[in-house]
Amino acid sequence: MTDLYLDYNGSTPVHPEVVEVVARTLTDTYGNASAKHPAGVAARAAIHEARTTIARAIGAVPEAIWFTSGGTESNNWALRGSLDARPERRHLVVSPIEHWSVRKTAEWLGRNGYEVTFVPVDESGAVKVDAVRDAIRDDTAVVSVMLANNETGVLQPAGEIAAVCRERGVPYHCDAVAAIGKIPVDVEAIGCDLLSLSSHKMYAPKGCGILYVRDGATLPALIHGCGQQDGRRSGTENTTGVLAFAKAFELLARGAFPSSERLSELRDRLADGIAKAFPDAVRNGEGTFLPNTLSVSFPGVRGYELQAALGVRGVDVSAGAASAGASPSHVLLAMGLSADRASSTLRFSLGSGTTEATIDATLDALSACLMRS
Numbered sequence: 001m002t003d004l005y006l007d008y009n010g011s012t013p014v015h016p017e018v019v020e021v022v023a024r025t026l027t028d029t030y031g032n033a034s035a036k037h038p039a040g041v042a043a044r045a046a047i048h049e050a051r052t053t054i055a056r057a058i059g060a061v062p063e064a065i066w067f068t069s070g071g072t073e074s075n076n077w078a079l080r081g082s083l084d085a086r087p088e089r090r091h092l093v094v095s096p097i098e099h100w101s102v103r104k105t106a107e108w109l110g111r112n113g114y115e116v117t118f119v120p121v122d123e124s125g126a127v128k129v130d131a132v133r134d135a136i137r138d139d140t141a142v143v144s145v146m147l148a149n150n151e152t153g154v155l156q157p158a159g160e161i162a163a164v165c166r167e168r169g170v171p172y173h174c175d176a177v178a179a180i181g182k183i184p185v186d187v188e189a190i191g192c193d194l195l196s197l198s199s200h201k202m203y204a205p206k207g208c209g210i211l212y213v214r215d216g217a218t219l220p221a222l223i224h225g226c227g228q229q230d231g232r233r234s235g236t237e238n239t240t241g242v243l244a245f246a247k248a249f250e251l252l253a254r255g256a257f258p259s260s261e262r263l264s265e266l267r268d269r270l271a272d273g274i275a276k277a278f279p280d281a282v283r284n285g286e287g288t289f290l291p292n293t294l295s296v297s298f299p300g301v302r303g304y305e306l307q308a309a310l311g312v313r314g315v316d317v318s319a320g321a322a323s324a325g326a327s328p329s330h331v332l333l334a335m336g337l338s339a340d341r342a343s344s345t346l347r348f349s350l351g352s353g354t355t356e357a358t359i360d361a362t363l364d365a366l367s368a369c370l371m372r373s
């Protein structure tokens with residue numbers, strides 16, 4: 001990690017106390033959690049404890065927590081499982097600003113006999129509750145709208161969408177991958193039936209995800225095999241990933257990660273600095289934002305070129321989502337931005353290593369790059 005890392009929505013450094021847990025599990029808790037011998041029993045007990053810690057942290061019961069390989073699998077499972085659970089329902093409602101792991105799954109389902117309604121989003125970057133209400137049909141199997149967008153940081157009206165879904169008897173899936181660790185995530189407060197999380201967005205290693213499944217929401221397996229996790233998600237449990245993720249939740253509860261107040265203070269310092277130095281720059285999205293995220297378009301500039309120029313100066317930012325290439329962001333296009341404006345965008349996302357000095361150095365580097373272009 002460079003000192004000037006501003007891509008915490010892409011991924012986070014692993015917290016030193018989580019690294020200790022990782023090392024310990026690799027050498028001590030290596031038994032297969034399905035095995036009946038003492039090493040297996042120990043691994044199973046440790047996973048049980050981790051499940052309880054995580055459940056408590058998000059307001060769930062332990063039986064509602066299922067471990068996956070990451071946010072992508074959790075999102076795939078939420079959508080496909082919901083359709084599988086009620087084969088008579090052939091329709092799903094999804095927002096176009098979802099992460100590709102929801103959006104591409106929905107598109108794939110659309111090519112494979114299901115009907116998908118993408119609810120429109122305007123320039124504010126927030127999904128409209130009325131549009132969701134209008135889109136729900138008697139044969140809707142699931143509605144999927146994220147808690148906060150990973151590119152713009154715009155918070156979505158998840159609680160209101162959950163209420164509409166409950167009224168219509170449709171399960172509501174909420175992708176909270178971008179939100180976790182930055183704003184409170186509580187499944188009861190949201191009122192969702194399904195919720196996705198990913199470990200590497202919260203100072204734990206990559207490769208562990210969670211799908212929360214509210215008691216009563218029957219979700220058939222996506223991954224088949226030896227029948228681990230009560231047959232709902234086969235595959236040898238990732239003891240290291242699970243224990244590391246639980247440790248990260250413990251650290252979150254202890255206040256080990258920067259608070260929302262601290263992050264928004266730093267984010268505002270960056271936003272103000274950009275507005276002052278580059279009057280043409282436009283912030284993307286409106287409303288309430290994740291405290292650590294700032295998406296800005298620099299008209300006339302290619303985002304990925306600016307990203308590369310900043311990289312040369314040791315500043316890590318993202319042009320859209322971390323995995324995005326040179327093509328304009330599907331999120332910004334769905335918000336009605338032109339391809340030119342979408343392509344001129346950088347996403348800054350702040351986290352544990354961000355200080356005032358990081359922000360000031362980033363502003364200096366931006367000035368240097370934009371003066372040259």
Ligand code: PMP
Nearest residue numbers: 070071072099150175177178198
């Ligand atoms: N949803 C959102 C909102 C994300 O930002 C990401 C990661 N970029 C994912 C899902 C996918 O998570 P993972 O990387 O663990 O597969």
